[in-house]
Amino acid sequence: MSTTIPSQNDLASRPTAGAPPVTTPVTDPVTPVLKGRGLVKRYGSVTAMDHADFDLMPGEILAVIGDNGAGKSTMVKAVCGAVVPDEGTLELDGEAVLFRTPIEAQAHGIEIVYQNLALSPALSIADNLFLGREIRREGFLGKYLKMLDRRKMHDFARTKLSELGLTTIQNINQLVETLSGGQRQGVAVARAAAFASKFVVMDEPTAALGVKESRRVLDLIQDVRARGMPIVLISHNMPHVFELADRIHIHRLGRRLCVVDPQSVSMSDAVALMTGAMAPPPAAEAVA
Numbered sequence: 001m002s003t004t005i006p007s008q009n010d011l012a013s014r015p016t017a018g019a020p021p022v023t024t025p026v027t028d029p030v031t032p033v034l035k036g037r038g039l040v041k042r043y044g045s046v047t048a049m050d051h052a053d054f055d056l057m058p059g060e061i062l063a064v065i066g067d068n069g070a071g072k073s074t075m076v077k078a079v080c081g082a083v084v085p086d087e088g089t090l091e092l093d094g095e096a097v098l099f100r101t102p103i104e105a106q107a108h109g110i111e112i113v114y115q116n117l118a119l120s121p122a123l124s125i126a127d128n129l130f131l132g133r134e135i136r137r138e139g140f141l142g143k144y145l146k147m148l149d150r151r152k153m154h155d156f157a158r159t160k161l162s163e164l165g166l167t168t169i170q171n172i173n174q175l176v177e178t179l180s181g182g183q184r185q186g187v188a189v190a191r192a193a194a195f196a197s198k199f200v201v202m203d204e205p206t207a208a209l210g211v212k213e214s215r216r217v218l219d220l221i222q223d224v225r226a227r228g229m230p231i232v233l234i235s236h237n238m239p240h241v242f243e244l245a246d247r248i249h250i251h252r253l254g255r256r257l258c259v260v261d262p263q264s265v266s267m268s269d270a271v272a273l274m275t276g277a278m279a280p281p282p283a284a285e286a287v288a
């Protein structure tokens, strides 16, 4: 609950003398975790993102669907610092932000699970969880000799994996190269969920997996959501999208065409919308 700030029009129409200014309390509309407006990215003559809008709401799984080349990956890269837009604005929890690198986005609590599994196969599960952000030992050993606090890292890794119910992983010292594709993707999702404080982006997390392995990763994604973490999920797999998504952002020709509710739109209509075979219903276009 907060008070509104009077707009310039309110101020102009208010009598200039007499009673002090009145502010009317209103219930705040929900602020998106991330809000993008008018995002543009050009590569030479190709416009990969053409005034795209984007809203991720607290606690939701927002699926992003669209044809190949629609600009989905470019847009989600823009919300996590891997692409710097030529135009447009981003707000994180209502504050204007500009991410020039993925590290800057990470520093703001945004994590991405890449399609091509950014894990190091020759390292252990625990080491992969901490790749690039190892915990050093306290005092002289850590500061000057750069010694790592393996015990702390292992405890953290074990806690995070069990919190997320990754029960098929017995030993966090196991090398990632000995894991199945689904288990590896599980480690990548766990890593993102462990370090994100704002949201996690997943670009086709089940694309390379078989049916059984996909199932585990889908369950894991639901566990991450159950812990209150918002997720942006890019997927071509309509059954997965319809199973997981709270809302579906349909991307077409570089921009958001509409956002639909999976409860009230059929899979075939969603596909028709993303391919242009069907125009969006008026209600679906009404996204602030």
Ligand SMILES: Nc1ncnc2c1ncn2[C@@H]1O[C@H](COP(=O)(O)OP(=O)(O)O)[C@@H](O)[C@H]1O
Binding pocket: 043, 046, 047, 048, 066, 067, 068, 069, 070, 071, 072, 073, 074, 075
């Ligand atoms: N780094 C790049 N250089 C040149 N063109 C690119 C680059 N990234 C994307 N594009 C082009 O931008 C368009 C959108 O691509 P992309 O965002 O990958 O779409 P999607 O993920 O929906 O398949 C495509 O035409 C693609 O070829």
Ligand SMILES: [Mg+2]
Binding pocket: 072, 073, 074
């Ligand atoms: Mg893509």
